Amino acid sequence: MGTFIDEFGTIWGAFLATLSLTVVSGALALVWGTLLAVMRVSPVGPLRTFGTGYVELVRNTPLTVMFFFWVFVAPSIGFVPPLGFWIAVIAMTLYTSSFVCEALRSGVNSVGVGQAEAARSIGLTFGQTLSQVVLPQAWRTAIPPLISVLIAHTKNTSVAAGFAYFELVASMQRLTNKHPADGIVIFFGIGLMYLVITIPLGLLAARIERKVAFAR
Amino acid sequence: MSGSILYDAPGPRAKRLDRTLNIVFSLVFVGVVAWIGYSFWQRDIFNDRWAVLWEGARGQTPADVWGSLARGLGRTLLAAGIAAPIAMLIGAGIAIIRRGARSRWASAPPTVLTELARGLPVLLLMFLAKLVFGWPFLWSVVFGLVVYNAAVVAEILRAGLAALPKGQREAGLSIGLSTMRTTLIIELPQAVRIMLPALISQLVVLLKDTSLGFIIAYEELLRTMKLNSEFFGSESRIVFFTVGAGIYILINMSVSRLATFVERRLREGGGGKGLEPPEIGPAGPIPQSGVGGPAREEGAHAGDPVFGAGRRPESRPIPQRRPGDDDEGERRRQAYLGDPTAQSLRHNTRTGDSR
Numbered sequence: 001m002g003t004f005i006d007e008f009g010t011i012w013g014a015f016l017a018t019l020s021l022t023v024v025s026g027a028l029a030l031v032w033g034t035l036l037a038v039m040r041v042s043p044v045g046p047l048r049t050f051g052t053g054y055v056e057l058v059r060n061t062p063l064t065v066m067f068f069f070w071v072f073v074a075p076s077i078g079f080v081p082p083l084g085f086w087i088a089v090i091a092m093t094l095y096t097s098s099f100v101c102e103a104l105r106s107g108v109n110s111v112g113v114g115q116a117e118a119a120r121s122i123g124l125t126f127g128q129t130l131s132q133v134v135l136p137q138a139w140r141t142a143i144p145p146l147i148s149v150l151i152a153h154t155k156n157t158s159v160a161a162g163f164a165y166f167e168l169v170a171s172m173q174r175l176t177n178k179h180p181a182d183g184i185v186i187f188f189g190i191g192l193m194y195l196v197i198t199i200p201l202g203l204l205a206a207r208i209e210r211k212v213a214f215a216r
Numbered sequence: 217m218s219g220s221i222l223y224d225a226p227g228p229r230a231k232r233l234d235r236t237l238n239i240v241f242s243l244v245f246v247g248v249v250a251w252i253g254y255s256f257w258q259r260d261i262f263n264d265r266w267a268v269l270w271e272g273a274r275g276q277t278p279a280d281v282w283g284s285l286a287r288g289l290g291r292t293l294l295a296a297g298i299a300a301p302i303a304m305l306i307g308a309g310i311a312i313i314r315r316g317a318r319s320r321w322a323s324a325p326p327t328v329l330t331e332l333a334r335g336l337p338v339l340l341l342m343f344l345a346k347l348v349f350g351w352p353f354l355w356s357v358v359f360g361l362v363v364y365n366a367a368v369v370a371e372i373l374r375a376g377l378a379a380l381p382k383g384q385r386e387a388g389l390s391i392g393l394s395t396m397r398t399t400l401i402i403e404l405p406q407a408v409r410i411m412l413p414a415l416i417s418q419l420v421v422l423l424k425d426t427s428l429g430f431i432i433a434y435e436e437l438l439r440t441m442k443l444n445s446e447f448f449g450s451e452s453r454i455v456f457f458t459v460g461a462g463i464y465i466l467i468n469m470s471v472s473r474l475a476t477f478v479e480r481r482l483r484e485g486g487g488g489k490g491l492e493p494p495e496i497g498p499a500g501p502i503p504q505s506g507v508g509g510p511a512r513e514e515g516a517h518a519g520d521p522v523f524g525a526g527r528r529p530e531s532r533p534i535p536q537r538r539p540g541d542d543d544e545g546e547r548r549r550q551a552y553l554g555d556p557t558a559q560s561l562r563h564n565t566r567t568g569d570s571r
Contacts, residue, residue, distance in 0.1 A: 043234065046241035060420070060468035062427035064438055065461050072442070073457045076450055078259050151335075158337035162431030169339050176347040183348030191336050198335045 003182040004189040007175055014171035015193045021085065021157045021167060022197065025092035026150055032093060033100025040105055043126055051101070058098040063156055067091045067163045088160040092153065099149045107142025108134060140212040147205035151198050168193055265451045269459070273448055281444065285456075288440025289463060295354060295426045295436065299361035300419060306362065307369025312404060314370070315377050316396035326370070333367035339428050346432050353434035357426060365422050372414045376407030413479035420471045427464070437463065 004011070039051035058066070070087050074080070081087050111134050119133040161169035172190045176183050256262065272278045310326045317323040333341075342360035345351045351359065380403055388398030408415070430438040441460040445453040 044237045044241055046238060046245055050245065056469070057465065060424075060465045060472060061461060062424040062438075062464055064427040064430050065464055068430070068438060068442075069457060069461070072445075073453050076453045077256065077261060155335075155337040158339040159428065159431070161339065162428075169337065169343060172340065172343055173347065176343075183344075187340070187344045187348060190340060191332075194337060194340070195332075195335050202335075 003175070003179050004185050007179075007186075010171055010175065011168070011189060011193065014166060014168045015196075017085075017165070018154075018157050018167040018193070019197065021088055021092065021160060021165070022154050025089045025096065025157075026153055028089065028093040029096035029100050029153065030146075033097035034104060036097060036101035037104035037108070038130070040101065041108055041130070055098045055101055058095060059102070061095075063091070063095050063159050064162070066095050067159055071163045084165050087163065088157070088165045091163075092157060092160070095156070096149065096153045099152070100146065103145040103149050104138065104142050106145065107138035107140075110141045111137045143212065144205050144209045147201055147208070151201050151205075154197050154201070155194065261454065266455055268448055268452055268455060273452075276447075284440055284444060285437070285459065285463075288435065288437040288460075291354070291434070291440075292423075292426045292429075292436040295357045295361065295429060295434070296419075296423050298354075299358045299365065299426075300422055302358075303362045303365035303422070304369055304415070306366035308373060308404065308408075310366065310370035311373035311377065311407075312396070312399050314374060315403065316394075316399035318395055330367040330370050333363050334371070336364070338364045338425050339431060342428060342432050353429065353432060356432055357429040357434050357436075360428065361422055361425055364425070365418060368418055368421075369415065372411050372418065373404070373407050376411035377403050379410065380406055410482065412482065413475045416471065416475035416478060420468050420475070423468055423471065424464075 036051050036054060039047040040055070042048060067087075070081060070091050071083070081090055115133055115137065116129055119129040124132065157167060158169040160167055161173065168190050172186055175186045179186065267273070268278075268281060270278050272281060310330060313326050314323045338360045341363050342356050345356035345359035346353070349356075349359075377399070384402055384406065385398055388402040389395065393402070426436055427438050429436045430442070433439065435443075437460055441456040445456045448456075
């Protein structure tokens with residue numbers, strides 16, 4: 001227990017690193033994922049094909065392989081992103097956005113057919129139908145799965161530990177090497193820091209789900 | 217399919233616009249691909265570095281190269297093959313205890329444990345096994361995969377059990393089975409059946425998570441790719457990455473397809489009619505991976521009979537009654553029109569036996 005308190009400075013720094021990576025790449029993934037979702041339901045064929053292809057490809061790629069590409073392969077084909085934080089942001093954003101897209105798309109699919117038909121019949125265009133009628137309702141169903149995507153996203157940031165970014169799991173590695181006898185304490189301490197982020201998100205999800213529960 | 221309700225069947229103007237947009241975006245994509253290809257060509261990406269795959273290099277034959285990749289893949293599949301059955305068994309065990317236990321004392325610890333295991337990164341668990349317990353690489357990977365996936369499987373099965381009709385449990389209890397046996401031999405087989413697609417999707421997550429072994433230096437497919445590209449020089453990195461990533465994507469895509477296929481079959485027929493897979497909420501059950509989210513076709517609405525299946529609800533004619541009709545008249549009318557529930561009137565009036 002003493003070790004955890006002594007090393008709390010290191011752990012706190014690592015926690016902030018995890019948190020900032022989670023927030024920055026999470027926000028970017030929400031934006032890019034929404035764009036992908038709009039592409040996937042749009043009337044323009046090539047955009048739909050692109051969206052579907054992107055999601056299928058990324059969803060079936062392990063996150064570690066995604067990181068591997070940006071860290072080891074991209075430089076050899078002439079693209080050199082700054083190592084550490086920004087590489088992690090790029091990889092996490094591209095990866096999580098495909099799951100954001102799927103969550104949003106399932107939300108759009110859950111809006112009653114009649115809603116879109118009604119919007120069409122009073123003469124709204126595709127853009128108006130989507131932004132005024134369908135998306136506002138889709139959000140309600142999409143938010144709970146979106147939060148579960150974000151919880152997974154939080155835990156996924158741990159992969160950055162293997163690619164030169166010092167966050168919580170990397171700090172566990174360092175501290176365990178420094179204090180081999182206190183491994184268990186350090187493990188639970190680090191685990192606690194993750195739970196500090198994920199448990200509130202989970203509670204929020206449960207609450208929102210209860211609040212927006214409605215019969216369709 | 218999903219978007220078709222958002223816009224009408226196009227008229228002449230919309231068709232023109234559609235065609236224009238199609239052409240414009242197709243040109244944009246072709247342009248981007250061509251530009252990438254050109255810049256690759258300028259950087260000599262398409263030179264003889266790819267020959268390592270069929271001619272070998274540095275004294276290695278192509279068989280050596282592919283052999284080492286195959287051994288890497290073998291170790292990936294080995295870790296997944298050990299972890300998956302263990303995780304399924306433990307997960308099922310936890311679900312049974314949580315459902316069948318009569319006292320809260322027996323069901324509370326598994327609940328807390330699954331919640332904890334689901335909230336921790338898989339990589340952290342692998343490091344726990346490797347650094348703290350000092351286990352060998354393979355077993356560290358297996359440990360991380362088992363702890364996390366057992367918890368998720370338990371949650372999936374719990375959702376499946378909760379979605380069963382109440383009568384199943386009541387029937388089991390009423391013929392004198394204990395709660396535990398009822399859960400085990402009556403409810404669990406049905407829960408597994410309706411949650412089969414989710415369980416298969418979880419397999420994809422597990423397969424993807426084996427690549428975390430790369431970080432703790434387990435020599436699986438990704439690590440083999442790295443070692444090969446180090447041996448053959450940095451030029452060969454993209455070669456081995458293309459091959460390795462291709463293998464991962466191919467395997468995961470086929471397992472995902474299997475899940476979708478099973479889901480469709482379950483929905484369209486078979487003995488499980490009336491058993492709809494439950495909706496998958498957020499706090500709820502489903503595969504949010506150590507490294508992923510739901511890898512399924514319909515995502516959160518897998519069980520939605522209307523939109524999940526891409527078809528509209530069946531409609532049934534509303535029975536019409538004219539003013540002044542009494543019940544008997546209504547029954548006769550329906551019998552005449554062929555309502556099956558009223559058939560006794562037509563065929564079986566003699567005994568008065570209503571079937």
